[in-house]
Amino acid sequence: MENFKNLSDEKIITDLLPQKFGRRGMIWTTGLMVLCGIGGFAYIKQLKEGLIVTNMGDYVSWGIYISNFVFFVAVSLVGSLITAIFRLSGVQWRTPLTRIAEIIAVSNITFAALIIIVDMGRPERLYFLFNHGRIQSPILWDVIVITTYFFLSLFLLYITLIPDISLMISLKFKIGKRFSKIYKWLASFWKGTEGQEKLRDRAITILCVTIVPVAFCIHTVTSWLFATTYRPGWDSSNFGAYFVSGAFLVGAGAVVVAMYIYRRVYKLDRYITDDHFNKMGKITVLLALLYLYFNVNEFLVPAFKMKNEEKDYLNGLLNGDYSLMFWFAVLTGMIIPILIMIFKKGRKPLPMFVAGIMIVVAAWFKRYLIVTPTLLHPFLPKYDSPLRFNHYFPSWEEWAITIGSMAGVLLIITFFTRFFPIISIYKTLEDKHTITKKTETIEQYESVQIS
């Protein structure tokens, strides 16, 4: 915060207002749109021909789509971590990170919901979930909690954006007529009066209190989709906590990556400072250690017992077909980032960015490992099934849809950045004025001569 206290309000506003895409921005956006297009094409093919275009079968009935769904849900949890938990615990340095976390949450939860529809194969049957759904089923709980989290995250993003949009309207921020209308519809009523401030502040606090348990529920319920079934690797009472801790870690990793990119691309060094990376580094190390602890409980303890029913599954992970991916996920997703970030030099922006990328990539593979190997090792013997059901490797359509969905997440974030400030201007100015006021008060105190 100290970095921008000497800047004028105008300079801060200019720095933080959305900027037009440059050449790199256009290439980036076009690339993402192409990937989305390929994903869309693959999805249309899947709609026409059915789930037969995937390589899923009787055993691996949840493949890469559900791995991706779990990944998106995990990343989306970060909105509650950075915005709600930081706000409720009075973390002062959170301002430049909150909106990044919120848009990451909204974009990921949107595609988490969409990918479930993709996995269903017949999207027109979605309403069956409601008119035939049983409240006893964790799948229905997941539908309820994802819908709730989506709306709460979107609302949180909106309510914190209101003063910024109002500022953009007052500055006649040029974005085109159609968008100006949308801005006006969203926030023209904001005058910044004391009454409005009070109501908004109270609403955000209530929202933060509400969103934390919902966020915990969303990933706990997702873990219960697995843990409430009796299968090797899923039959665990540890699963809720294991999923939530993993989600916080990957979310923190995603925020670190986004922080670095925004800082570099939009030259926001004064706002997203080395100190922010240092502090996020400490939090991420803590989360990585916590997740590592749950991993020890999830894998080493069952491996120590090596029950017959779980033997094939565990051997497959620890030194079999999936061992390369498993150890990659453990080393790259937890151990190496811990070793990088535990030292002060490792908490500088670049090493943090590298560690963040490692965490996010490994987290995706970790979700794949949670879903697939277990499905290949059912308790009931495999009976009269084709040989191909014993293995699973996603088809090109599955890869295209998955990559397309990831591109979709990034596209939402990219377009959001184009039309809205990625760091809250209103809050930054408020922070600046608070510091200035504090400094003035200190100076006044210091200038008083004690006789």
Added chain:
Amino acid sequence: MKAFKYHKLSIILLLLFGPWISKINAQDSVASKTQLSISYFLPVNNLPYLEVNTRKKNGRKFEAVTNIPVNIYFDQAERKNLLGQVTTDSTGKGRIGLPASFKNEWDSLNEFKFIAEESSPQGEALSADITIKKAILTIDTTSADGTRMVTAELKEKNGDNWIPVKDIDMVLSIKRLLGNLSVGDKETYTSDSTGVSRAEFKRDSIPGDQKGNIILVAQIVDNDNYGNLAVEKLVNWGTPVKPPKNFFAQRALWSIRTETPFWLLFTVYSIVLGIWGTFIYLIFQVRKIKKLGA
């Protein structure tokens, strides 16, 4: 020295047989040529079919060889005798039903030779044949003095007559969900001079369907002369298994949607109403903010 004496025998044995053992292992580790085989099946539905199998020995295990096109002929490998072509699937197997055009031969002959030949000119020129005698397998049950017997009879066609076949191993079993369970203690039962094999039914308390029905199965498996034959019979020898009364009508986790336990309904609805109630309240707060700015 004492240790040497103790292990002397092992060392001598190792020197003697070591090279031979290593040779066996070396042979095992080399993949052999593809093998083609053909089998005849007369399943329960009485529609006979032929199955070809292509596999290869790799080490000590057989591996399926896939995508091998195979022509199947009757009697001689000539174009006019072609019954059809199959391509082996991922399990190395391919199946073909006997075509309707084969009916005349089927009705007039008692013995059939089927030839399988790899049809791809680039292949290994694999071939196999099988000669099958026309036979019929029947299954029956008897019950006397509290002893229940399962009998199966095999007859082969000789001229215009069906004559019993002795000394044939038959599997007499009960159909279960994931496989068959022998009706008695033995795995197979051999037919006597009347062509009948008998087994005492010793699974008195075996669970059947809701009426106590079970399916008895008689099989001849991979016989050189008759191939694979199977026949079934439904009998009321099992214990009726009825789902508990009102099993799905009670309020339980496994019940239908209208029978959700009250505690679960209460928990879910309180959470949903609590959270969505708060959300709606917050939307009203935004409306208030809006009014203040109007």
